[in-house]
Amino acid sequence: MGKIVAMTGNIAVANAMRQINPDVCAAYPITPSTEVMQQFSNFVADGKVDTELVTVESEHSAMSACIGSSAAGGRVMTATSANGLALMWEMLYIASGNRLPIAMMVINRALSAPINIHGDHSDEMGARDAGWIQMYSENGQEAYDNLIQAILIGESEGVLLPVMVGMDGFIISHSIENLSMLDDQQVKDFLGEYKPLHPLLNVNKPLTMGPLDLQDYYSEHKRQQTEAMELVKPAILKVAKDFAALSGRTYGFFETHRLDDAEMGIIALGSAAGTARHVVDGLREKGIKVGMLKLRVFRPFPSEELQQALGHLKSLAVMDRSESFGAAGGPVFSEVRSALYDLPTRPKTINYIYGLGGRDLGIANIEQVVADLQEINQTGKIKNLITHLTVRE
Amino acid sequence: MATLKELSKKDELLAGGHRLCAGCGASIVVRQILLAAGKNTIATCSTGCLEVATSIYPFTSWRIPFFHSAFENSAATSCGIEAMYQSLKRRGKLPVNEKINFIAFGGDGGTYDIGLQSLSGGLERGHDFLYVCYDNGAYMNTGIQRSSSTPLGAATTTTPAGKVIPGKQQYRKDLTDVVEAHHIPYLAQASPHNWKDLNRKVEKALSIKGPKFLNVIAPCHRGWRTGINEAIKLAKVAVDTCFWPLYEVENGKLTINYKPKDKKPITEWIKMQGRFKHLFKPENEHIIQRLQEGIDCKWENLLKREEFEKTC
Ligand SMILES: Cc1ncc(C[n+]2csc(CCOP(=O)(O)OP(=O)(O)O)c2C)c(N)n1
Numbered sequence: 001m002g003k004i005v006a007m008t009g010n011i012a013v014a015n016a017m018r019q020i021n022p023d024v025c026a027a028y029p030i031t032p033s034t035e036v037m038q039q040f041s042n043f044v045a046d047g048k049v050d051t052e053l054v055t056v057e058s059e060h061s062a063m064s065a066c067i068g069s070s071a072a073g074g075r076v077m078t079a080t081s082a083n084g085l086a087l088m089w090e091m092l093y094i095a096s097g098n099r100l101p102i103a104m105m106v107i108n109r110a111l112s113a114p115i116n117i118h119g120d121h122s123d124e125m126g127a128r129d130a131g132w133i134q135m136y137s138e139n140g141q142e143a144y145d146n147l148i149q150a151i152l153i154g155e156s157e158g159v160l161l162p163v164m165v166g167m168d169g170f171i172i173s174h175s176i177e178n179l180s181m182l183d184d185q186q187v188k189d190f191l192g193e194y195k196p197l198h199p200l201l202n203v204n205k206p207l208t209m210g211p212l213d214l215q216d217y218y219s220e221h222k223r224q225q226t227e228a229m230e231l232v233k234p235a236i237l238k239v240a241k242d243f244a245a246l247s248g249r250t251y252g253f254f255e256t257h258r259l260d261d262a263e264m265g266i267i268a269l270g271s272a273a274g275t276a277r278h279v280v281d282g283l284r285e286k287g288i289k290v291g292m293l294k295l296r297v298f299r300p301f302p303s304e305e306l307q308q309a310l311g312h313l314k315s316l317a318v319m320d321r322s323e324s325f326g327a328a329g330g331p332v333f334s335e336v337r338s339a340l341y342d343l344p345t346r347p348k349t350i351n352y353i354y355g356l357g358g359r360d361l362g363i364a365n366i367e368q369v370v371a372d373l374q375e376i377n378q379t380g381k382i383k384n385l386i387t388h389l390t391v392r393e
Numbered sequence: 394m395a396t397l398k399e400l401s402k403k404d405e406l407l408a409g410g411h412r413l414c415a416g417c418g419a420s421i422v423v424r425q426i427l428l429a430a431g432k433n434t435i436a437t438c439s440t441g442c443l444e445v446a447t448s449i450y451p452f453t454s455w456r457i458p459f460f461h462s463a464f465e466n467s468a469a470t471s472c473g474i475e476a477m478y479q480s481l482k483r484r485g486k487l488p489v490n491e492k493i494n495f496i497a498f499g500g501d502g503g504t505y506d507i508g509l510q511s512l513s514g515g516l517e518r519g520h521d522f523l524y525v526c527y528d529n530g531a532y533m534n535t536g537i538q539r540s541s542s543t544p545l546g547a548a549t550t551t552t553p554a555g556k557v558i559p560g561k562q563q564y565r566k567d568l569t570d571v572v573e574a575h576h577i578p579y580l581a582q583a584s585p586h587n588w589k590d591l592n593r594k595v596e597k598a599l600s601i602k603g604p605k606f607l608n609v610i611a612p613c614h615r616g617w618r619t620g621i622n623e624a625i626k627l628a629k630v631a632v633d634t635c636f637w638p639l640y641e642v643e644n645g646k647l648t649i650n651y652k653p654k655d656k657k658p659i660t661e662w663i664k665m666q667g668r669f670k671h672l673f674k675p676e677n678e679h680i681i682q683r684l685q686e687g688i689d690c691k692w693e694n695l696l697k698r699e700e701f702e703k704t705c
Contacts (some may be wrong), residue, residue, distance in 0.1 A: 023484070024476045050480075052479050054472065056469065056514055058514070060466065061469035061511050064473065065470070068473025068475075068477070069474065069476050072473065072474040072477035074477045074486075201478055201487065203457065203493060206455065206458045207458050208448050208458075211453060211461065212449045212450065214450070
């Protein structure tokens with residue numbers, strides 16, 4: 001069962017797609033996701049998959065074609081980054097509103113302007129209200145595992161929602177790491193056959209999709225979409241359980257590390273979680289009571305679960321790899337702070353915006369964050385609610 | 394090809410009771426096309442009059458599978474559906490001998506303008522689909538704004554006949570020419586007044602594998618400022634004046650399907666329409682002349698080309 005291989009995040013993702021062998025894929029190049037569809041095109045050209053590859057002329061058409069294909073009735077995937085995801089914006093809502101379980105890999109990259117090809121979360125965070133299930137990956141292994149699970153999560157009964165899986169551009173997409181790959185047959189059996197409920201291709205049962213939906217019905221349809229999102233959490237746990245039985249790797253909405261007895265906490269998502277974990281371990285050796293939480297699922301946002309995991313802390317630092325201009329902090333911060341608000345006692349929570357446009361987040365940076373938390377615990381006062389870390393002032 | 398009698402007995406695939414205006418050219422075009430295409434057809438449509446008026450939840454006029462996704466992507470959506478069809482057929486999940494037609498509808502705004510890229514991509518990639526532009530010469534659904542299909546001189550709500558600027562200043566884009574540059578196996582211009590020609594073109598297009606394109610004139614009395622019952626007459630005069638030549642290009646070879654015995658001046662057509670009223674003021678008559686020149690130039694080129702191709 002499975003084997004350990006060394007590959008970049010992008011190649012791991014392309015291999016997940018090869019094993020998924022979707023019915024239709026759309027491809028359009030953008031750094032740093034280009035390599036995924038490039039490698040997948042090799043699989044198509046060499047007959048390793050029998051997917052219909054649609055090499056579209058833009059990301060808008062990539063998502064449009066995915067939407068058409070998914071409505072027609074079958075498994076559909078694509079990959080993109082940054083400006084590509086931004087160009088899809090209109091279509092993201094149309095995919096989720098039509099309840100089409102498309103799976104998309106987002107190799108996270110900074111949005112223009114200024115143009116920058118490196119990793120941050122501004123692209124995926126910008127799509128956080130688009131009705132897609134959103135997951136983030138710490139490394140190639142998680143990207144591979146998340147993408148395979150994404151297929152079944154989106155297709156779950158009652159859910160039927162599109163899923164995007166994020167992975168930090170370059171930091172993960174272009175780094176070689178060891179990871180454990182499942183056998184092709186295992187993935188095939190795990191995923192089984194997708195049976196679409198109302199395929200458009202059934203000409204004997206003509207169906208109208210995408211009608212004009214006015215004041216008399218629109219609200220109900222949006223409400224149904226909300227309810228579908230509510231079914232995602234159990235679906236994620238169910239798929240994770242089955243996946244653990246297969247792979248030995250466990251997943252939830254988030255992962256905690258030395259958090260239970262901690263006084264201070266750090267929340268991160270994506271590759272920064274690895275650095276944070278390392279810092280936590282080092283500081284623990286010095287007796288500093290700090291722990292960390294790595295968020296895997298951002299949509300649906302696991303508010304109640306986070307309350308339970310974080311409520312006992314005295315102070316908490318939320319790391320955001322994207323800016324939300326004019327808002328009360330970065331997107332992760334706003335959501336986490338809102339989730340904690342209902343607790344009778346809650347940690348003093350601060351926000352760090354870091355790593356924009358691929359800037360490194362070093363060990364010293366996170367040590368500084370912990371030092372700030374220690375000061376809050378000592379003084380009982382927050383000096384800076386929002387700090388731009390890793391930036392020249 | 395079906396006779397009128399046979400056509401009249403066929404199932405109507407666009408049900409009545411939709412909310413397009415009485416006398417709308419687009420609905421006549423679509424009905425005729427669906428009669429020719431038959432029920433094994435999956436349609437997409439760009440946002441616009443046709444889509445909003447034929448599929449208002451919980452009602453639909455479409456008796457075939459129909460998908461409206463967005464304004465600029467009728468082609469890409471249809472191509473996506475077709476791609477799934479090809480994939481599932483190859484994988485043995487659909488019967489190989491069941492032929493399905495894929496037709497993407499779009500207004501001129503959704504085709505000449507915002508959807509041009511998506512159309513171009515679909516044509517170039519060679520999907521097996523038919524794109525139909527119902528061309529009413531403006532963004533009608535949002536209230537008659539100019540598109541790149543709007544004729545020179547026409548007044549629209551964004552090119553009003555003002556005191557200084559008398560209507561649209563530019564010639565219309567020749568989309569059929571743009572499409573031809575994709576070297577697809579079949580493309581044609583058609584008109585609902587000549588149902589026989591339109592019917593034949595749809596049947597022909599659907600018998601050919603690969604991307605096909607039909608540009609069909611679809612008079613709009615709201616936008617053109619005409620009588621409510623004049624759509625067919627307007628379409629006919631558009632053809633008789635050679636504003637809208639009926640022709641087809643099959644594998645690069647042009648056939649003009651109708652040559653008026655005496656080609657009428659464009660004034661015959663524009664005098665029927667309020668959107669051109671201001672052109673008849675003395676100070677604007679040069680615009681009519683320019684309009685005529687553009688039409689003559691295209692028509693003569695078509696005639697010359699057809700002649701030339703006979704010698705090849
Ligand atoms: C991206 C986007 N931009 C603008 C619109 C607004 N809009 C809806 S229909 C329409 C006009 C459609 O014009 P056309 O394609 O010519 O079709 P018609 O309404 O004339 O039949 C416009 C501008 C939209 N729905 N989507």
